[in-house]
Amino acid sequence: xxxxxxxxxxxxxxxxxxxxxGMHALAGLADLLPRMKQRMRTCRLLEDxxxxxxxxxxxxxxxxxxxxxxPHPVLIYFHGGGFAIGSKRTHRALAxxxxxxxxxxxxxxxxxxxxxxxxxxxxxxxxxxxWAADHAQAYGGDVARMGLCxxxxxxxxxxxxxxxxxxxxxxxxxxxxxxxxxxxxLALLYCxxxxxxxxxxxxxTDVSTFAAGIARDAALSYLGKFASQPQxxxxxxxxxxxxxxxxxxxxxxxLFIAAGLADPVLADSQRLERTLQRLDSPFTAHYYPGExxxxxxxxxxxxxxxxxxxSFAFLQQHLPPQV
Numbered sequence: 001x002x003x004x005x006x007x008x009x010x011x012x013x014x015x016x017x018x019x020x021x022g023m024h025a026l027a028g029l030a031d032l033l034p035r036m037k038q039r040m041r042t043c044r045l046l047e048d049x050x051x052x053x054x055x056x057x058x059x060x061x062x063x064x065x066x067x068x069x070x071p072h073p074v075l076i077y078f079h080g081g082g083f084a085i086g087s088k089r090t091h092r093a094l095a096x097x098x099x100x101x102x103x104x105x106x107x108x109x110x111x112x113x114x115x116x117x118x119x120x121x122x123x124x125x126x127x128x129x130x131w132a133a134d135h136a137q138a139y140g141g142d143v144a145r146m147g148l149c150x151x152x153x154x155x156x157x158x159x160x161x162x163x164x165x166x167x168x169x170x171x172x173x174x175x176x177x178x179x180x181x182x183x184x185x186l187a188l189l190y191c192x193x194x195x196x197x198x199x200x201x202x203x204x205t206d207v208s209t210f211a212a213g214i215a216r217d218a219a220l221s222y223l224g225k226f227a228s229q230p231q232x233x234x235x236x237x238x239x240x241x242x243x244x245x246x247x248x249x250x251x252x253x254x255l256f257i258a259a260g261l262a263d264p265v266l267a268d269s270q271r272l273e274r275t276l277q278r279l280d281s282p283f284t285a286h287y288y289p290g291e292x293x294x295x296x297x298x299x300x301x302x303x304x305x306x307x308x309x310x311s312f313a314f315l316q317q318h319l320p321p322q323v
Contacts, residue, residue, distance in 0.1 A: 020085035030093045035299070043067060043099040046139075051131035052124065054111065059124055061131075062088050062107040063139055064099035066321075070140030072104040073147070073185070073319045076132055080152030080294060082218035083113045083121050083196070091154075094297065098149075101312060102321025104141040106132050110157070114221035118196070118237045121222075123173040125157040126164060133182050147253075147319050148187040151294055152265070153218070155192035159239040159255075159272075162187045167250045171236060186318045188256040188311055191293050194240035194268040196222050197230040202264060211264040211293075240268055243275050254282040256314045258307050260291025286310045 030036050046063040053059065066072055075098050079091040088095070088107040095107040110124035129148075136143050150158040162184055164174035199219040202212040219227040226234050235242055243250070255276065259269040269285065276283045288295065288303040296307045315321075 017085075020081070020090075023081075023086060023090040027090045027092060036093055036096065039093075039096040039100040041067075043096065043105075051106075051108070051135075052127040054120070054123065057111060057116075059111070059127065060088075060109050061128060062092065062095070064092075064095050064105040064107060065139050066099060066102050066104065068102070070104065071137075071142035071145075071322065072102060072140055073145040073321055074106070074132060074136045074141040074143070075103045075147050075149055075188075076106045076108060076128055076158075078108055078110070078125055078128075078148070078150035078154035078157040080150065080154045080191070080193070081112075082193070082214060083118075083153045083156075083222040084218065085112065093299075094151075097308065098315075101315065103315075103319075104136065104139055106136075113218075114224075117224055118222050118226075118234060119171070119173060121153075122157060122160055122236055125161050126173050126177055129161050129165070129177060130180065133180060143182070145185050145319055146182070147185045147315075149189075151190035151296070152193045153196075155189040156194050156196060156237075156239060158187050159189060159192065159194060159243075160236045162252060162255075163236070163239050163242060163250070166252055169236070171233075174236065183251075184253050186254045186256065186314070187252075188258075188314070189269070189272070190258045190296055190307075190311075191260065191263055191265065192240075192257070192268050192272065193218070193265050194272060195238040197226070197234065197238050197241075198228055200228060207264045215264065240272055240275070243279070244271065246275075246279060249279045249281050252276075252281045254284070254314070254318050256311055257283060257285040258288070258296065258311065259286075260288045260293065260295045260303070262290055262292045263295075264293060284310075284314055 044065045048060045079086045095105045108128045111120040148158040164177040199216040202215045273285045
């Protein structure tokens with residue numbers, strides 16, 4: 001209740017608060033499912049580990065640690081929610097799916113818009129990467145084998161952190177990642193909302209008014225007056241556009257791209273695929289007929305299960321867990 005009162009005080013839209021409450025309620029119900037209980041038996045859950053502070057705000061993540069001995073490959077997970085809703089709690093089931101496969105998972109909370117607009121979420125995502133580099137070994141992780149993953153807005157953050165690790169950036173919160181010299185082994189990007197700006201691009205006949213409104217709300221709360229006219233300071237809010245402007249391969253790790261063919265933000269994944277092809281950068285792209293945004297969270301659907309099989313195969317190829 002405190003969370004939603006704070007969201008109300010920060011002028012969150014009522015429909016967002018309702019959606020956030022529904023997501024948390026569903027997360028609680030998911031804990032009761034036999035498959036979730038089985039997954040959680042394969043790992044230890046350490047909740048609310050502090051990874052950074054910003055202006056008195058304590059930032060926390062959950063650790064899902066496989067019960068068998070390491071060292072384990074590491075995945076850092078960023079939840080979706082249009083940069084405004086969702087939490088590590090709402091996405092625990094997804095983090096647990098990786099942990100059950102033998103990955104040490106850091107499931108990250110970050111500051112949310114509009115109370116904390118860009119670059120707050122990305123600052124936190126970068127801080128989480130640096131924290132993991134310093135602390136993964138203490139939890140049985142292999143620091144040399146760390147990857148990033150996220151869906152929707154979380155995919156945006158995962159791609160932006162990947163760019164910060166692989167290319168020199170002027171942003172003070174991004175520059176230390178490149179200087180650290182630790183390159184992600186891979187990144188998994190589900191249903192990526194990879195360009196936060198220019199929400200007017202969703203005013204199309206194949207996008208519903210409701211979906212276009214959500215994209216507009218996300219852009220305005222995250223970027224404010226720069227939503228339709230981003231400047232250089234907002235470049236990493238649009239990591240896709242940063243990549244599209246490149247003429248030489250930036251040395252990215254393999255990327256896993258997954259999206260439903262009925263997803264309003266499908267074009268972002270397709271643009272990323274074309275850009276990676278042009279730059280001769282490693283990737284694999286998977287598209288799922290008839291599926292809309294974040295379909296992969298619906299574990300009971302055949303296409304969702306197919307998506308998870310595809311992602312586990314990608315992980316097995318590029319970042320296999322210890323046998």
